[in-house]
Amino acid sequence: MLSANLSLNNVTAGAQYQGLLERLLFSSVTSVPCCIFFFINVTMLFTLRSKAVFRESSRYILLYNLLVADTMQMTLSQLMYLLAVCRTRLSYPVCGLLVMLAKLTNEVSPLTLVVMSLERYVAVCQPLRHATIITITNTALAIIVVWAISSLNILVRVLLLLDFPFEDLDTLQMKDFCSDIAMLIGLVSDDHDKAYTCFVFVSATVVITCTYIGVMVAARSASTDKASARKARNTLLLHLVQLGLSLSSTLYNPILTAVSRSVQRLVFVRLQNVLYVCIFIFPRCLSSLIYGIRDKTIRPALMFYLCCRLKVLQVNTKVSAL
Incomplete structure (x- = not known):
C-alpha cells in the first residue's frame, strides 16, 4: 500500500510541474485516439443491433456484451484521466462510484471472453447439439451470471471500504486525484483486489486454453468441418491475446x-x-x-455505417459547390 501511495503522490506532484500547454498536448494525445475508438465501438454496437442475424445469434450477442463493457471502461478511464489533467479533486463517494463502475466493466470483459470461447468450443466439438445448448435464453442467462459475478466482487470492495473511518476525516474531499489506487484504502482491500484479479485471469486462461486444445483435437477428426475448426482455433487464439491485453491493465499500477x-x-x-x-x-x-475485419458477416455492414457519414458529407459538399 505504501508503494501504491508513493506512485499516486508522484503523479500528483509530477502534474504540478506540467505547464498548461503540455497538459493540453498530452490530453489531446489521449483524447483523440479515445474519441476515434469510441466512434468505432459505438458504430460496431449500432451494427450489431441493425440486423436480425446479429440480434438472434448467440455469438454476436456475446460480442455486443463485450463491446458494451469495453466501451464503458474506456469512457470511464478517459473521464478520470481528464479530471486528473484538469486537477479536479472529487469527493470520496463520487470517486468511489466512478472507480467501482470502471472495475465492474473491466472484470466483465475476461468473463465474457470465457463464455465466447465455450460457445466456439461447442460449435466445433458438438455441432449437432450447438443449437440446443447455445440458445438465446442460455446466452442471456450466461451474460446475467457474468455481470452478477463481477457485481459481487464490487459489493465486497464496497463493504471493505465501509470499514474505513471516514468520520475521522475533516472532509470527504479527496486530497489526490481520483484513481483506482486512491480507493485501495487498507491492506485488506488491496489483497482482495489482487487475489480476485489473479483468480479471474488464471481461471480464464485455463478455460480458453482447454477449449483451444479441444478444438485442435477435434480438427484432426474426419467428421469435423476443417474450415470451421480452423476459424474457431484462430478465434480462440485472438481471445487469448485479448485476455492478455486485459491482464496488462492490471499490471498498470505495479x-x-x-x-x-x-x-x-x-x-x-x-x-x-x-x-x-x-x-x-x-x-x-x-x-x-x-x-x-475478420467476420465476413459483420464487415460489410460495419464498413457501410463507418463510411456512410463520409459519403453524405461528400454529397453535401458537391451540392453546395453547385
Whole structure:
C-alpha cells in the first residue's frame, strides 16, 4: 500500500510541474485516439443491433456484451484521466462510484471472453447439439451470471471500504486525484483486489486454453468441418491475446510504482500518458477491429455505417459547390 501511495503522490506532484500547454498536448494525445475508438465501438454496437442475424445469434450477442463493457471502461478511464489533467479533486463517494463502475466493466470483459470461447468450443466439438445448448435464453442467462459475478466482487470492495473511518476525516474531499489506487484504502482491500484479479485471469486462461486444445483435437477428426475448426482455433487464439491485453491493465499500477522509484517526476508523468494509451485505450477497441475485419458477416455492414457519414458529407459538399 505504501508503494501504491508513493506512485499516486508522484503523479500528483509530477502534474504540478506540467505547464498548461503540455497538459493540453498530452490530453489531446489521449483524447483523440479515445474519441476515434469510441466512434468505432459505438458504430460496431449500432451494427450489431441493425440486423436480425446479429440480434438472434448467440455469438454476436456475446460480442455486443463485450463491446458494451469495453466501451464503458474506456469512457470511464478517459473521464478520470481528464479530471486528473484538469486537477479536479472529487469527493470520496463520487470517486468511489466512478472507480467501482470502471472495475465492474473491466472484470466483465475476461468473463465474457470465457463464455465466447465455450460457445466456439461447442460449435466445433458438438455441432449437432450447438443449437440446443447455445440458445438465446442460455446466452442471456450466461451474460446475467457474468455481470452478477463481477457485481459481487464490487459489493465486497464496497463493504471493505465501509470499514474505513471516514468520520475521522475533516472532509470527504479527496486530497489526490481520483484513481483506482486512491480507493485501495487498507491492506485488506488491496489483497482482495489482487487475489480476485489473479483468480479471474488464471481461471480464464485455463478455460480458453482447454477449449483451444479441444478444438485442435477435434480438427484432426474426419467428421469435423476443417474450415470451421480452423476459424474457431484462430478465434480462440485472438481471445487469448485479448485476455492478455486485459491482464496488462492490471499490471498498470505495479509498473508505475516500479518506474516511479527510478525516474524524475515529470518523466514519470509523460511515461504514464504513453502507458495509458497503450494499456487502457487501445485494447478497448481491439474487439471491434478484430471482429469487424475478420467476420465476413459483420464487415460489410460495419464498413457501410463507418463510411456512410463520409459519403453524405461528400454529397453535401458537391451540392453546395453547385
